[in-house]
Amino acid sequence: MNEQVKVPHAREVFIASRWQQPRGEASLVKVISAHSEDVICELPDASIDDAAHAVEQARAAFEQGEWPRLTVEQRLQFATRFRDALASMEGFEKAWAIEGGMPITTVKAMYGMSMFGIDDVLGLATEIPLSEIRETRAGRVEVRHEPLGPVLAILTYNGPLAELGMSVFPALLTGNPVVVKLPPENRMIGHFMADAAAQASFPEGVLTIITAGAEVSKYLVAHHDIDAVHFTGGNEVGAEVGAVCAQRMARVTLELGGKSAAIVADDVDMDETVPKLVRSMTAYMGQVCVTTSRILVSRKRHDELVEKLSKALAAMRIGPPQDPKTEFGPMVSERVRARSEGFIERAVAAGAKIATGGKRPEGFECGFYIEPTLLVNVSNDMEIAQNEVFGPVYCVIPYDDIDDAVRIANDSRFGLYGAVLTNDEKLAYDVAYRVRSGSFGIGGAFPMLIAPYGGMKQSGWGYVGSREGYLTLTNIKSIVLPVAA
Missing domain, CATH: 3.40.309.10 (Aldehyde Dehydrogenase; Chain A, domain 2)
Incomplete structure (x- = not known):
């Protein structure tokens, strides 16, 4: 079978909402077919220099940029363009089957399920207010859900498209810049996903999608300018992520393993x-x-x-x-x-x-x-x-x-x-x-x-999906309102 795939921007990395040349000593990594073990292509491995630039730009987008200050309706326009580009990626299904070994029928089912999840998040953004006035026994208070800051989403190879809907879209819609770190098994489809993000034309710094190994993950998890971490993966690594986040009091959601x-x-x-x-x-x-x-x-x-x-x-x-x-x-x-x-x-x-x-x-x-x-x-x-x-x-x-x-x-x-x-x-x-x-x-x-959706015991903590997962990606601020004269 033909295993050739035309990968978009095969010599670039997608950082700070734009395709650009890798920083530092960029290395090309061979992508291997799970079926034939042939080399399909060579793609750049994001470096720590690339990761540092992504975080710097995400912090700037949060502190000085417009993204956190846009209305939900304005952010929805970008997110909807991203969603539409994801829905029409040519070559994505083939790339996932070849690179990940996933049967094409399963790929198609996963694709449909993932888009359904993304659409649900887009709907939630129109239904869930991020500010409300409450009447309490002590008086009136405004309760606001404000952006956290730069969010790191470390995704796993078996469902990165679904996880965009579970963590990345909610983070973006609630006003957070996001750095997405994909595992080495997702190099080809990572480029397709990044190209869809490029078509959405997010403001500079708002969204990064890179593929890299464990050292880059460790660097990003420990970075003082990452305010929240969403990690999907194994328990041993998840425990390390949780411990590092606890040391600097960063928000963390862990989607870990199971033995169902x-x-x-x-x-x-x-x-x-x-x-x-x-x-x-x-x-x-x-x-x-x-x-x-x-x-x-x-x-x-x-x-x-x-x-x-x-x-x-x-x-x-x-x-x-x-x-x-x-x-x-x-x-x-x-x-x-x-x-x-x-x-x-x-x-x-x-x-x-x-x-x-x-x-x-x-x-x-x-x-x-x-x-x-x-x-x-x-x-x-x-x-x-x-x-x-x-x-x-x-x-x-x-x-x-x-x-x-x-x-x-x-x-x-x-x-x-x-x-x-x-x-x-x-x-x-x-x-x-x-x-x-x-x-x-x-x-x-x-x-x-x-x-x-989330786990008990050592299957993690925190939730994604629905109202609970959406609001997890916000800070809660209460503003006591003056008593009417």
Whole structure:
């Protein structure tokens, strides 16, 4: 298949709302196809000098520029142009499939979901007042939601377009300049997203979109002119981000990992339930924080579920991500595949058994492929049941009764998502209220990202989405009004 992609501004970086030449010793980095392992192109790696310039310009835009002082309606004009440019990017879907290994059908679904989320934020901006007069027992007060200052958004490779709607658009609409830092796995699509931002013609300094490694992230998180940080990623790095922000009292929102449990009740039809489980387990080959990687089922229905689930996973069509028939593509990189393989190896050494998968698929001499893997004979205290894989490795764990299932689901340091599959409405709500997770799906539904979305326990703190996420990106000021004469 043709893997050539015309990347916009392939030798420039998008800083302070404009394409420009990299600063310092700019280096070009090879972009590798997840399917063929061929070099697709070479793109600039943003340096610390570039990051420093981005923050300097963002601070200037906040202190001296017009952006924080525009009305919401005026900021909406820029944001809407950005949204429209994102919606019409030619080549973006192909680039995401090639660079990220995401099946093109999933890319299209993610694209539509992301635009829906962005549209929801644009609607919120017209509905939520940033100032109101309140009558209190002590008198009248004006409550204002004012911009925070420069916001850093560190996004993750599995959903950067969706995260624009979850963090970047709300930050912009509430008057904050934003520096977006994408991971190395998003180099090509980062250029497409930046070119869409360029078409919106934001004022100078308001929006930066760069791709860089960990050193640039560390520099930006610690920068005294960054007033708020939105971080999406793993728990270990998230804890470091939170600690650095705490040292300088910067606002921080952490979207971290999960080890979500799907509780399968005894009353379900397995032929109807298994396809729902497969969809929630294998989205982007398990490289999703809300993947239901722990499947909890009663002992009496355990073998039935394992048999049907194994057949369904084994029947998934593995292939090139550009092929519309592909259901399961390669991992985003060799590093991510190796991580999954390490989890499988250690799980088997600890006593788990492979029901299906567990190896690289036959017929794929290149590409970062690994089969969807189902493990059984797993207890909830094993590493594979407690740590996030971020890959296609899933385990089935038996329970004694529903109370035991809830106990197992909650026996985790994570609390991002959970699900129950049952025909009993009363049971469904009972389980939903008892499982400690920021989001929960009755019937195995995917989390609603335009609702308040965030995690409990070590799955992070803070929320994105809806009114709660929108107003998180503001400072609250109360102005006591004079008593009428």
